[in-house]
Amino acid sequence: MIALTAAEIAQAVGGRLRGFEPAGATSPEQLTLTHADTDSRNMREGSLFIAKPGETTDGHRFIDSALAAGAQLILAERETESPAGCVHPAVIVDDAVAAMGALAAEIIRRIRAHSPTTVIGITGSAGKTTTKDLLAAVLSAEGPTTAPQGSYNGEVGVPLTVFAAELDTRYLIIEMGADAPGNIAYLCRMVQPDIGVVLMVGTAHAGKFGGAEKIAATKGELAELAAGQVILNADDPQVTAMAGRASAPITWFGESAEADVRAENLSLDSAGHPVFDLVTGTDRHRMASGLIGAHHVTNLLAAAAAAQAAGASSSTVAHRLNGLGPSSRWRMERTERADGVTIINDAYNANPESMREALRTLATLARDSGRRSVAVLGPMLELGEESVWRHHQLGETVVRLNIHQTLVVGQEAYGLYRGAIAEGSWADEVHWVEALDEAEAWLATALEPGDIVLFKSSNSAGLRLLGDEIAAGAADPGRQTPLQEGTE
Structure with a gap:
């Protein structure tokens, strides 16, 4: 500080x-x-x-x-x-939390008075932390860069990020989360973003917001209040609708042909890494990401667009993003066990959109390699009245993607199990257990060499910790495990 x-x-x-x-x-x-x-x-x-x-x-x-x-x-x-x-x-x-915000605003004022500083705000229902990590990796070579630890993104986390900044900070990256209307506007008033990035609008925290329309309205507060440049996802209709709220110039990113920063000729390599042409104007750079899953192209393009808006050249951005993998834990984190079992731990957070994308990646990796797919799925929390049918829909998706084995964990996720059964899954393809220790016992006997196993749930469900245990090859139904350590 x-x-x-x-x-x-x-x-x-x-x-x-x-x-x-x-x-x-x-x-x-x-x-x-x-x-x-x-x-x-x-x-x-x-x-x-x-x-x-x-x-x-x-x-x-x-x-x-x-x-x-x-x-x-x-x-x-x-x-x-x-x-x-x-x-x-x-x-x-x-109010100590309000005081944290006031102190953060004063610190940013003093940093700006000392030296040129670009503040970049990032919001979206999914992908904020990955995009933040990518952008920080690109910009840190351009000048002193401060970015959040982990997923610090709310009224407490944002001030803590600002407190880590020093007077010579050139780039200050702020991850902006919200669980109620007005949250993003409050953070914008605190940090005064020069560049605002909106990734996508999903159904995370739908229960608290009261519906997807209010989520979009809240995320759009960043588009409205970013002072210098607004970076919007051209592939998300709810984000494109924010254009009318922006007072600053807009840069579009996406796979759309009209996007200013876009991906062309996209494919996945044998490990599930996106390979594509990063195109900006007449510049074209072939690159392969170290992230797993086609859905990360959105995050890569958003980071590229924001970095270019902050002054980095397209060639520099492509070079630094090429091969870059995850730097925050439990985001499509891949581990290869000695017995040939592959663990993909993506259980830091979950909403219907991110669940589907992770399952599609699992299905693609298994199909292309001729291996068996196993999905270990926990609840998507904070969906409110939509929870039951959203879980039911996801169960249908599991069957349609031909996931070989699905283990559903937790009472809140029971609708997922029922949805898979209703869609036509056989009893030996989908299973439900109530607790983590039961899930660990099932995995200890059910996993086979060569399986690809996805762990996916909301953070507080604790599946990320079970994923760590299984990745270590330590599945033992008779052993005590630290599955209840920490949640959010």
Whole structure:
């Protein structure tokens, strides 16, 4: 984080300073902070600990441990004391999360005042993290680049990304997620994106939004508020409809012949990697991605278009994207076991669109290699009233793609199992279990050498952890496994 004094932080967030009264205490004007986090375990000398209330715990409970680990200032919603009765040095605010946003906005203002900085916002129902990773890999060779850790993309994650930026940051990449109307607009007001990228509109979080139309309206907030360039998916009708909301010039990407940045002559190699011509104007570059699945072409084209909008040449972009694989975990992550079983772990998140694309990739890889396909599928969460029939539809898709073996895990995904049965799947082709330990026991006996196994579900279903276990070749129904570690 850029260096800020306690007094400057208090001013930025409209907070009240407390705990600086004892004789000999460092004054708020002299205490300088160079790091900020919501996790007390990440504290070091010069840290600001943000005592954010959460769904399962309250950050105020960890103030003493944060100070012991090196924190020198607390951002909190109430005044607290040490066991000895001393008031903790703190900035007190009404809302710690809102204060994080205000502090992030001030940091971006100071970075822009120091040096030329391009802020790039990325949103979409799927592909944000992969696109962010690709874009960061391209731009980091152009200048100092800051991008989110993992999938930091909300009202807490975006400020944490900004806090990691330094004064010389040339490119600041912001992943923008939303689960309610107005979320993207809030993030845009915080970071003031120069370039806005909209990948696609799907049904993720449909239950919270109240329908696909509201999802599209929310994603379109980025198209409306990006100041310098808007990058839109020409292949998604709900994204193309956002053109009328954009006030900045639009660059289109996609496989459409009208797209400014497009893919032509697309095919998949034997490992499922997309191979295509990256075309921009009269420039054409043949490239092969290290990602798995044709659906990643959308992410590759979006990253290419954004990088070019940020100033990189088309030849440079093609060169740096060529062969580039995933850098974040559980995104079509491929592992080859010694017995010839291939594991594809794509269980970080799931919605109907990403589920279908992953299953198509599995079916293609199995067909082209003459191997058996096995799909281990968990629930797609936050679909609201659409959940049952969306899972039922996906069960139909499994049968139509001729997936050899399907294991459905979890009560919320039971409709997927019923959909496959209704579509005509035989009883020995599709199976349902309620819990992860039952799934592990089934896999321990059902997998055969040479199988290609896809794990796909929403993050909190935990299938990504089961996928790790199976990839390690450790499927043992009698052994305790760490399947319940961490979720979101």
